Amino acid sequence: MKKSNKILFFGNERLATGVVTNTPIVRSLIEHGYIIEAIVVPASKTSPSRKTRPLEIAAFAKEQGIELLELNALLPNLERLKSFNAEVGVLAAFGKLVPQEVIDIFPYGIINIHPSLLPLHRGTIPIEAVILSGEKQTGVSLMKLVKQMDAGPLYDQTVLSLSGNESKQELADRLGALGSERLIKVLPQILGDQLKPKPQNGNQATYDSRLHQSQAVLDFSKSKDALIREIRAFKGWPRSRSAINGDPIIIVSAHSIGGSNDARPGEFFAREGELAVATSDGILIIDRLIPSGGKEMSGNDYLRGRRLN
Protein backbone atom coordinates (compact mmCIF):
# COMPACT_ATOMS: atom_id res chain seq x y z
CA MET A 1 0.00 0.00 0.00
CA LYS A 2 1.32 3.41 -0.89
CA LYS A 3 0.31 6.41 1.09
CA SER A 4 -0.44 9.65 -0.63
CA ASN A 5 2.15 12.36 -0.35
CA LYS A 6 -0.34 15.16 -0.08
CA ILE A 7 0.46 17.90 2.40
CA LEU A 8 -1.37 20.93 3.65
CA PHE A 9 1.05 23.65 4.66
CA PHE A 10 0.31 26.13 7.45
CA GLY A 11 2.27 29.31 8.05
CA ASN A 12 4.37 31.90 6.35
CA GLU A 13 7.83 30.64 7.36
CA ARG A 14 8.79 33.97 8.84
CA LEU A 15 10.43 32.54 11.90
CA ALA A 16 10.96 35.90 13.58
CA THR A 17 9.46 39.35 13.33
CA GLY A 18 11.15 41.69 10.93
CA VAL A 19 12.89 39.04 8.85
CA VAL A 20 12.40 37.83 5.32
CA THR A 21 12.30 34.21 4.25
CA ASN A 22 12.92 32.28 1.08
CA THR A 23 10.40 29.71 2.31
CA PRO A 24 12.88 26.83 2.42
CA ILE A 25 10.55 24.31 3.99
CA VAL A 26 7.76 24.38 1.46
CA ARG A 27 10.27 24.60 -1.37
CA SER A 28 12.15 21.60 -0.22
CA LEU A 29 8.99 19.56 0.25
CA ILE A 30 8.09 20.17 -3.36
CA GLU A 31 11.59 19.37 -4.55
CA HIS A 32 11.33 16.04 -2.80
CA GLY A 33 8.14 15.05 -4.52
CA TYR A 34 5.56 16.03 -1.97
CA ILE A 35 2.42 17.66 -3.20
CA ILE A 36 1.40 20.83 -1.43
CA GLU A 37 -2.35 20.92 -1.78
CA ALA A 38 -2.67 24.38 -0.33
CA ILE A 39 -0.88 26.93 1.83
CA VAL A 40 -2.86 28.31 4.74
CA VAL A 41 -1.97 31.62 6.37
CA PRO A 42 -3.91 33.83 8.75
CA ALA A 43 -5.76 36.53 6.85
CA SER A 44 -3.80 39.72 6.63
CA LYS A 45 -5.25 42.73 8.32
CA THR A 46 -7.24 44.92 6.07
CA SER A 47 -6.19 48.10 7.82
CA PRO A 48 -5.11 50.85 5.49
CA SER A 49 -1.41 50.87 5.03
CA ARG A 50 1.20 53.04 3.44
CA LYS A 51 3.09 49.98 2.42
CA THR A 52 2.39 46.40 3.29
CA ARG A 53 5.10 43.82 3.09
CA PRO A 54 3.69 40.94 1.08
CA LEU A 55 4.32 37.42 2.33
CA GLU A 56 7.12 35.69 0.50
CA ILE A 57 5.16 32.47 0.68
CA ALA A 58 2.25 34.11 -1.13
CA ALA A 59 4.52 34.91 -4.07
CA PHE A 60 5.85 31.38 -3.99
CA ALA A 61 2.36 29.91 -3.95
CA LYS A 62 1.42 31.97 -6.95
CA GLU A 63 4.56 31.02 -8.81
CA GLN A 64 3.91 27.34 -8.16
CA GLY A 65 0.20 27.53 -8.81
CA ILE A 66 -0.55 26.43 -5.28
CA GLU A 67 -3.77 27.58 -3.71
CA LEU A 68 -3.27 30.17 -0.98
CA LEU A 69 -5.91 30.21 1.71
CA GLU A 70 -5.96 33.38 3.76
CA LEU A 71 -8.29 32.52 6.58
CA ASN A 72 -9.57 34.54 9.48
CA ALA A 73 -10.39 31.41 11.39
CA LEU A 74 -9.79 27.75 10.70
CA LEU A 75 -12.86 26.14 12.24
CA PRO A 76 -15.46 27.65 9.89
CA ASN A 77 -13.35 26.28 7.04
CA LEU A 78 -13.05 22.78 8.41
CA GLU A 79 -14.83 21.14 5.48
CA ARG A 80 -12.71 23.04 3.03
CA LEU A 81 -9.52 21.92 4.75
CA LYS A 82 -10.77 18.33 4.83
CA SER A 83 -11.51 18.40 1.14
CA PHE A 84 -7.84 18.35 0.24
CA ASN A 85 -7.51 14.86 1.69
CA ALA A 86 -3.98 15.58 2.83
CA GLU A 87 -2.09 12.91 4.72
CA VAL A 88 -0.36 15.33 7.02
CA GLY A 89 -0.07 18.99 7.83
CA VAL A 90 3.20 20.86 8.11
CA LEU A 91 3.30 24.08 10.10
CA ALA A 92 6.00 26.73 10.32
CA ALA A 93 5.38 30.19 11.76
CA PHE A 94 1.63 30.13 11.53
CA GLY A 95 1.17 32.69 14.27
CA LYS A 96 -2.10 31.40 15.66
CA LEU A 97 -3.21 28.41 17.66
CA VAL A 98 -4.67 25.57 15.65
CA PRO A 99 -7.84 23.99 17.04
CA GLN A 100 -7.73 20.28 17.79
CA GLU A 101 -10.54 19.69 15.28
CA VAL A 102 -8.24 20.88 12.53
CA ILE A 103 -5.30 18.81 13.69
CA ASP A 104 -7.56 15.78 13.71
CA ILE A 105 -8.45 15.93 10.05
CA PHE A 106 -4.99 14.66 9.13
CA PRO A 107 -4.25 10.96 9.60
CA TYR A 108 -0.75 11.90 10.73
CA GLY A 109 -1.67 15.15 12.40
CA ILE A 110 0.32 18.31 11.91
CA ILE A 111 4.09 18.47 12.15
CA ASN A 112 5.39 21.71 13.59
CA ILE A 113 8.87 23.01 12.92
CA HIS A 114 9.88 25.16 15.88
CA PRO A 115 13.18 27.07 15.90
CA SER A 116 14.36 26.25 19.40
CA LEU A 117 15.49 23.34 21.54
CA LEU A 118 12.13 22.50 23.03
CA PRO A 119 11.03 22.46 25.79
CA LEU A 120 13.13 25.61 25.94
CA HIS A 121 11.75 28.76 24.41
CA ARG A 122 8.19 27.85 23.75
CA GLY A 123 6.26 30.77 22.32
CA THR A 124 6.50 33.11 19.41
CA ILE A 125 9.97 34.60 19.84
CA PRO A 126 12.41 31.72 20.23
CA ILE A 127 15.01 33.28 17.96
CA GLU A 128 14.92 36.68 19.59
CA ALA A 129 14.98 35.10 23.04
CA VAL A 130 18.12 33.11 22.31
CA ILE A 131 19.92 36.21 21.06
CA LEU A 132 18.77 38.30 24.01
CA SER A 133 20.01 35.86 26.57
CA GLY A 134 23.29 35.30 24.75
CA GLU A 135 22.94 31.54 24.69
CA LYS A 136 25.67 29.40 23.19
CA GLN A 137 23.39 27.13 21.26
CA THR A 138 19.92 26.76 19.91
CA GLY A 139 18.34 24.40 17.44
CA VAL A 140 15.29 23.24 15.63
CA SER A 141 12.62 20.86 16.85
CA LEU A 142 10.09 18.88 14.88
CA MET A 143 7.07 18.00 16.92
CA LYS A 144 3.59 16.69 16.63
CA LEU A 145 1.32 19.66 17.03
CA VAL A 146 -0.98 19.61 20.01
CA LYS A 147 -3.51 22.11 21.16
CA GLN A 148 -1.28 23.53 23.87
CA MET A 149 1.34 25.93 22.55
CA ASP A 150 4.59 24.22 21.55
CA ALA A 151 4.03 21.35 23.94
CA GLY A 152 3.74 18.46 21.49
CA PRO A 153 5.92 15.36 21.55
CA LEU A 154 9.17 15.55 19.61
CA TYR A 155 10.06 13.64 16.49
CA ASP A 156 13.45 15.18 16.02
CA GLN A 157 15.73 17.80 17.44
CA THR A 158 18.98 19.21 16.10
CA VAL A 159 21.41 21.50 17.89
CA LEU A 160 22.99 24.54 16.31
CA SER A 161 26.04 26.12 17.96
CA LEU A 162 26.21 29.87 18.06
CA SER A 163 29.09 32.28 17.75
CA GLY A 164 27.13 34.93 19.58
CA ASN A 165 27.26 37.35 16.67
CA GLU A 166 24.45 36.00 14.52
CA SER A 167 21.84 38.45 13.39
CA LYS A 168 18.20 37.60 13.77
CA GLN A 169 17.90 37.23 10.02
CA GLU A 170 20.90 34.95 9.86
CA LEU A 171 19.60 32.72 12.62
CA ALA A 172 16.16 32.55 11.04
CA ASP A 173 17.74 31.53 7.74
CA ARG A 174 19.93 28.88 9.28
CA LEU A 175 17.18 27.42 11.43
CA GLY A 176 14.77 27.45 8.51
CA ALA A 177 17.23 25.59 6.33
CA LEU A 178 18.04 23.15 9.09
CA GLY A 179 14.38 22.58 9.80
CA SER A 180 13.58 21.82 6.19
CA GLU A 181 16.54 19.46 5.97
CA ARG A 182 15.41 17.55 9.05
CA LEU A 183 11.84 17.44 7.89
CA ILE A 184 12.80 15.84 4.60
CA LYS A 185 14.83 13.30 6.53
CA VAL A 186 12.19 12.44 9.07
CA LEU A 187 8.93 12.78 7.18
CA PRO A 188 9.18 9.42 5.39
CA GLN A 189 9.73 7.70 8.72
CA ILE A 190 6.71 9.42 10.21
CA LEU A 191 4.52 8.53 7.25
CA GLY A 192 5.94 5.00 7.36
CA ASP A 193 4.96 4.61 11.01
CA GLN A 194 8.60 4.08 11.87
CA LEU A 195 9.01 7.07 14.14
CA LYS A 196 7.11 7.69 17.30
CA PRO A 197 7.35 11.12 18.88
CA LYS A 198 8.78 11.37 22.39
CA PRO A 199 7.07 13.58 24.94
CA GLN A 200 8.76 16.76 26.05
CA ASN A 201 9.84 17.16 29.63
CA GLY A 202 7.31 19.76 30.58
CA ASN A 203 9.07 20.52 33.85
CA GLN A 204 11.94 22.10 31.99
CA ALA A 205 9.80 24.19 29.72
CA THR A 206 10.48 27.89 29.37
CA TYR A 207 8.09 30.23 27.71
CA ASP A 208 8.89 33.62 26.22
CA SER A 209 6.16 36.17 26.07
CA ARG A 210 6.01 38.20 22.93
CA LEU A 211 8.01 41.35 22.53
CA HIS A 212 6.40 44.65 23.29
CA GLN A 213 7.18 47.97 21.70
CA SER A 214 7.90 49.46 25.10
CA GLN A 215 11.03 47.30 25.17
CA ALA A 216 12.38 49.11 22.14
CA VAL A 217 13.74 52.12 24.01
CA LEU A 218 17.34 51.43 24.92
CA ASP A 219 18.29 51.73 28.56
CA PHE A 220 21.95 52.71 28.63
CA SER A 221 22.31 51.82 32.25
CA LYS A 222 22.46 48.25 31.01
CA SER A 223 25.77 46.69 30.04
CA LYS A 224 27.15 47.26 26.57
CA ASP A 225 26.91 43.55 25.77
CA ALA A 226 23.26 43.37 26.79
CA LEU A 227 22.51 46.44 24.70
CA ILE A 228 24.16 44.98 21.63
CA ARG A 229 22.20 41.76 22.03
CA GLU A 230 19.02 43.79 22.26
CA ILE A 231 19.86 45.72 19.12
CA ARG A 232 20.48 42.47 17.25
CA ALA A 233 17.35 40.76 18.56
CA PHE A 234 15.08 43.73 17.96
CA LYS A 235 16.32 44.52 14.47
CA GLY A 236 13.40 44.74 12.06
CA TRP A 237 10.93 44.81 14.93
CA PRO A 238 10.38 46.42 17.39
CA ARG A 239 13.74 48.13 16.65
CA SER A 240 15.97 49.69 19.27
CA ARG A 241 15.32 53.35 19.81
CA SER A 242 16.84 56.34 21.49
CA ALA A 243 17.15 60.06 20.91
CA ILE A 244 20.02 62.47 20.34
CA ASN A 245 19.33 66.02 21.45
CA GLY A 246 15.64 65.33 21.12
CA ASP A 247 15.97 63.83 17.65
CA PRO A 248 14.52 60.32 17.76
CA ILE A 249 16.69 57.65 16.22
CA ILE A 250 16.51 53.95 15.55
CA ILE A 251 19.77 52.14 16.14
CA VAL A 252 20.21 49.42 13.56
CA SER A 253 23.62 48.10 14.50
CA ALA A 254 26.40 48.89 16.91
CA HIS A 255 29.54 47.43 18.37
CA SER A 256 31.33 47.97 21.64
CA ILE A 257 34.85 49.17 22.09
CA GLY A 258 37.22 49.20 25.01
CA GLY A 259 38.31 52.34 26.69
CA SER A 260 36.79 54.66 29.17
CA ASN A 261 35.10 58.00 28.89
CA ASP A 262 33.67 60.60 31.15
CA ALA A 263 30.26 60.69 29.47
CA ARG A 264 27.22 59.68 31.46
CA PRO A 265 25.37 56.54 30.34
CA GLY A 266 23.06 57.48 27.49
CA GLU A 267 25.12 60.47 26.41
CA PHE A 268 25.99 60.50 22.71
CA PHE A 269 29.26 61.97 21.51
CA ALA A 270 31.59 61.99 18.53
CA ARG A 271 34.66 59.85 18.89
CA GLU A 272 37.26 59.86 16.16
CA GLY A 273 34.65 60.68 13.59
CA GLU A 274 32.27 57.99 14.79
CA LEU A 275 29.02 58.25 16.68
CA ALA A 276 29.38 56.84 20.17
CA VAL A 277 27.23 56.49 23.24
CA ALA A 278 28.20 55.74 26.79
CA THR A 279 26.80 52.75 28.66
CA SER A 280 27.15 51.71 32.26
CA ASP A 281 30.29 49.73 31.51
CA GLY A 282 31.79 51.07 28.31
CA ILE A 283 31.23 52.64 24.94
CA LEU A 284 29.03 51.67 22.04
CA ILE A 285 29.90 52.79 18.53
CA ILE A 286 26.75 53.27 16.46
CA ASP A 287 27.39 51.72 13.07
CA ARG A 288 24.00 52.19 11.40
CA LEU A 289 20.99 54.21 12.40
CA ILE A 290 17.77 55.72 11.08
CA PRO A 291 17.07 59.32 12.07
CA SER A 292 13.48 60.45 12.18
CA GLY A 293 12.25 61.06 8.67
CA GLY A 294 15.52 59.82 7.22
CA LYS A 295 16.90 56.73 5.65
CA GLU A 296 19.22 54.26 7.22
CA MET A 297 22.75 55.65 7.31
CA SER A 298 26.07 55.21 9.03
CA GLY A 299 26.81 56.92 12.30
CA ASN A 300 29.52 58.86 10.52
CA ASP A 301 27.06 60.22 7.98
CA TYR A 302 24.69 61.19 10.74
CA LEU A 303 27.48 63.13 12.37
CA ARG A 304 28.28 64.99 9.17
CA GLY A 305 24.85 66.50 8.92
CA ARG A 306 24.16 67.06 12.60
CA ARG A 307 27.22 67.93 14.55
CA LEU A 308 27.06 67.24 18.23
CA ASN A 309 28.62 69.57 20.80
Place this chain on the structure above:
RNA sequence: CGCGGGGUGGAGCAGCGGCAGCUCGCGUGGCUCAUAACCACGAGGCCGGCGGUUCGAGUCCGCCCCCCGCAA
Protein backbone atom coordinates in the same frame (compact mmCIF):
# COMPACT_ATOMS: atom_id res chain seq x y z
C1' C B 1 -9.19 58.76 1.69
C1' G B 2 -5.12 55.97 8.56
C1' C B 3 -1.10 59.41 11.28
C1' G B 4 3.64 61.83 10.79
C1' G B 5 8.80 63.19 8.84
C1' G B 6 11.57 64.18 4.33
C1' G B 7 13.45 65.03 -1.12
C1' U B 8 19.33 70.96 -2.04
C1' G B 9 26.90 68.89 -5.71
C1' G B 10 29.12 61.68 -4.72
C1' A B 11 27.35 61.12 1.16
C1' G B 12 25.06 63.66 5.39
C1' C B 13 22.77 68.42 6.35
C1' A B 14 21.86 74.13 6.62
C1' G B 15 19.42 77.97 4.03
C1' C B 16 12.76 79.45 4.09
C1' G B 17 11.75 86.01 -1.09
C1' G B 18 17.38 89.05 -3.11
C1' C B 19 24.92 86.26 -5.93
C1' A B 20 23.47 78.26 -3.43
C1' G B 21 26.36 77.22 1.71
C1' C B 22 28.53 73.71 5.75
C1' U B 23 30.86 68.94 7.26
C1' C B 24 32.79 64.75 4.67
C1' G B 25 34.38 62.50 0.21
C1' C B 26 36.93 63.45 -4.60
C1' G B 27 41.17 66.05 -7.66
C1' U B 28 45.86 69.01 -7.63
C1' G B 29 49.89 71.04 -4.88
C1' G B 30 52.33 71.52 -0.09
C1' C B 31 53.72 69.92 4.93
C1' U B 32 54.68 65.99 8.80
C1' C B 33 58.61 60.66 12.30
C1' A B 34 53.46 60.41 13.13
C1' U B 35 47.69 61.30 13.61
C1' A B 36 39.92 60.72 12.67
C1' A B 37 46.32 63.85 10.17
C1' C B 38 47.15 69.10 8.73
C1' C B 39 47.44 73.57 5.13
C1' A B 40 46.30 75.78 0.22
C1' C B 41 43.79 75.64 -4.24
C1' G B 42 40.07 73.17 -7.29
C1' A B 43 36.15 70.22 -9.74
C1' G B 44 31.28 68.90 -8.96
C1' G B 45 23.99 71.61 -8.39
C1' C B 46 17.94 72.35 -13.89
C1' C B 47 17.67 72.96 -5.08
C1' G B 48 12.15 65.76 -6.96
C1' G B 49 8.36 67.27 -11.20
C1' C B 50 4.49 70.55 -13.37
C1' G B 51 1.76 74.96 -12.90
C1' G B 52 0.81 79.67 -10.11
C1' U B 53 2.06 84.41 -7.14
C1' U B 54 6.25 88.05 -7.60
C1' C B 55 10.62 92.91 -10.40
C1' G B 56 12.78 88.48 -8.37
C1' A B 57 11.16 81.57 -5.95
C1' G B 58 15.21 75.91 -2.83
C1' U B 59 12.46 79.76 -0.26
C1' C B 60 5.28 81.49 -0.80
C1' C B 61 0.51 78.80 -3.08
C1' G B 62 -1.75 74.41 -5.75
C1' C B 63 -1.36 69.59 -7.88
C1' C B 64 1.73 65.27 -8.75
C1' C B 65 5.93 61.74 -8.05
C1' C B 66 9.38 59.34 -4.85
C1' C B 67 11.79 57.96 0.06
C1' C B 68 11.29 57.01 5.40
C1' G B 69 8.96 56.25 10.41
C1' C B 70 4.37 54.72 13.23
C1' A B 71 0.18 51.98 12.92
C1' A B 72 2.99 44.41 14.12
